[in-house]
Amino acid sequence: MMNEEIQVNFKCLKCVCISLPTLFIVGCQSYKPSPLNIGDYRESYDARAVELESLSEFARELHETHDNIPSTFDANDGISPEEGEVVALFFNPELRLSRLEAGVELAAFEHAGLWKDPLFGFDGIDITSPSAPFGFALTGSLTIPLSGRMNTEKEHASAVYAESVKTIINEEWDTRANVRNAWASWVTAEEEVQLATDTLQTLEAIDLIAQSVHNAGEINRVQYRLIDIEVKSKRVELARLSLIAVNRKHELLTLIGLPPSSGELLQKRSPIVMVPYIQDATQRMIHANTELAIKLAAYERTETALQVEIKKQFPDIVLSGGYGSEFNDHRMLFGVSIPIPVLNANKKGIAIAKANREVARADAETTFARLYQELTAAYDSLELIKSQRLQFENDIIPLLDEQTKDIQTIAELGEVDTFVLLETTTKHYEAKMQLLELYLSSLQAANRVQRLLGPHVQLQPSPVGGSL
Numbered sequence: 331m332m333n334e335e336i337q338v339n340f341k342c343l344k345c346v347c348i349s350l351p352t353l354f355i356v357g358c359q360s361y362k363p364s365p366l367n368i369g370d371y372r373e374s375y376d377a378r379a380v381e382l383e384s385l386s387e388f389a390r391e392l393h394e395t396h397d398n399i400p401s402t403f404d405a406n407d408g409i410s411p412e413e414g415e416v417v418a419l420f421f422n423p424e425l426r427l428s429r430l431e432a433g434v435e436l437a438a439f440e441h442a443g444l445w446k447d448p449l450f451g452f453d454g455i456d457i458t459s460p461s462a463p464f465g466f467a468l469t470g471s472l473t474i475p476l477s478g479r480m481n482t483e484k485e486h487a488s489a490v491y492a493e494s495v496k497t498i499i500n501e502e503w504d505t506r507a508n509v510r511n512a513w514a515s516w517v518t519a520e521e522e523v524q525l526a527t528d529t530l531q532t533l534e535a536i537d538l539i540a541q542s543v544h545n546a547g548e549i550n551r552v553q554y555r556l557i558d559i560e561v562k563s564k565r566v567e568l569a570r571l572s573l574i575a576v577n578r579k580h581e582l583l584t585l586i587g588l589p590p591s592s593g594e595l596l597q598k599r600s601p602i603v604m605v606p607y608i609q610d611a612t613q614r615m616i617h618a619n620t621e622l623a624i625k626l627a628a629y630e631r632t633e634t635a636l637q638v639e640i641k642k643q644f645p646d647i648v649l650s651g652g653y654g655s656e657f658n659d660h661r662m663l664f665g666v667s668i669p670i671p672v673l674n675a676n677k678k679g680i681a682i683a684k685a686n687r688e689v690a691r692a693d694a695e696t697t698f699a700r701l702y703q704e705l706t707a708a709y710d711s712l713e714l715i716k717s718q719r720l721q722f723e724n725d726i727i728p729l730l731d732e733q734t735k736d737i738q739t740i741a742e743l744g745e746v747d748t749f750v751l752l753e754t755t756t757k758h759y760e761a762k763m764q765l766l767e768l769y770l771s772s773l774q775a776a777n778r779v780q781r782l783l784g785p786h787v788q789l790q791p792s793p794v795g796g797s798l
Contacts, residue, residue, distance in 0.1 A: 378421060400416070412601065414509050453654075465654070496626075533561045540558075556752075557752055603777045628690050635686065
């Protein structure tokens with residue numbers, strides 16, 4: 331009889347030992363390596379320049395949901411500044427990282443609020459006495475979430491993911507603004523190179539005239555040397571400006587995510603930035619500014635985090651049961667356990683969550699105050715820069731043009747004052763350089779106003795590899 335009992339017990343133990351690993355195998359995932367090969371990535375990175383036509387469908391989708399996106403994308407005639415924004419939204423490296431980080435939050439959201447895994451236990455005892463039977467106990471427990479904490483955890487994970495989505499939207503909006511600034515900076519640098527080149531040619535012509543005058547004895551060596559110094563200085567400045575233009579071009583290519591070989595595809599045209607007329611710009615900023623939207627989403631996250639901590643003070647019930655045998659005495663085990671929130675009641679977690687909520691509130695309010703100041707300053711800067719630009723366009727440049735024309739007229743009569751010609755050429759160059767910088771500053775100021783006001787329509791992240 332005792333041997334039969336031992337055999338039954340060993341059969342039970344065998345079943346348990348077989349079924350338990352099976353449960354683990356069914357519920358667990360296996361590891362799959364994913365090697366990193368920079369060589370393969372380099373090939374795909376260099377191939378972007380010849381695969382731009384694949385962005386046509388992407389541009390059409392953006393045109394329906396985003397401000398100032400062209401409805402068509404054609405890189406055969408070069409990449410325009412507007413098309414460059416499309417390229418940046420697809421290839422920008424910082425946006426790629428932000429989207430992947432948002433994917434982490436999405437994964438957390440999709441698996442938030444799950445039940446705790448049930449617990450399984452097995453205890454066995456084998457007494458060395460020949461007459462003692464094998465004893466064992468099988469136990470299991472399951473936590474019943476009666477507090478509603480799981481739904482709250484799901485809401486909190488949703489708020490965390492929503493904040494990451496707002497972060498992507500803000501970074502996309504900022505990236506588009508940065509592309510416009512970088513494109514305008516590069517085009518301005520190229521125009522400055524061209525202006526310096528033209529001026530150098532004029533100075534070299536003046537230098538030839540000065541050589542003739544010097545050889546004729548009409549000016550001395552010291553006077554001629556001043557002109558020679560100006561020519562050589564302009565050559566040095568031309569080299570400096572060329573270096574700036576090259577650096578700005580590569581900064582632009584990095585920003586839009588294209589390889590260095592793509593420089594010839596960029597159109598040398600400044601972007602067009604329109605500042606919309608808005609009756610209440612501050613109210614528009616409150617509703618549409620993408621940076622402020624992150625802070626508001628962060629505050630909602632702290633609200634849901636506090637709700638989670640509040641729910642944690644309410645207990646979950648743990649039901650347990652089992653079956654065992656000891657000295658041929660078979661037993662069924664039942665149990666219920668519930669914590670009593672008297673001493674702890676998650677007071678620390680709740681206090682921290684409340685403090686974090688106040689931090690998020692202050693962060694949102696101070697961010698609004700800063701953006702409010704920045705918007706006012708941006709409007710003021712835009713008007714002042716416009717006024718300066720008009721002074722150069724309407725007053726200084728016309729006077730210098732008239733001066734140059736008069737000098738040419740006098741030169742045709744056979745009278746040439748090389749130093750007046752040199753001074754006029756230098757002043758003309760300096761004025762046009764300042765005017766180019768004012769054009770750039772004006773565009774950047776308008777771009778800043780547009781960025782602070784936020785998009786006209788509520789944006790969603792760009793559909794790169796599927797919408798997040």
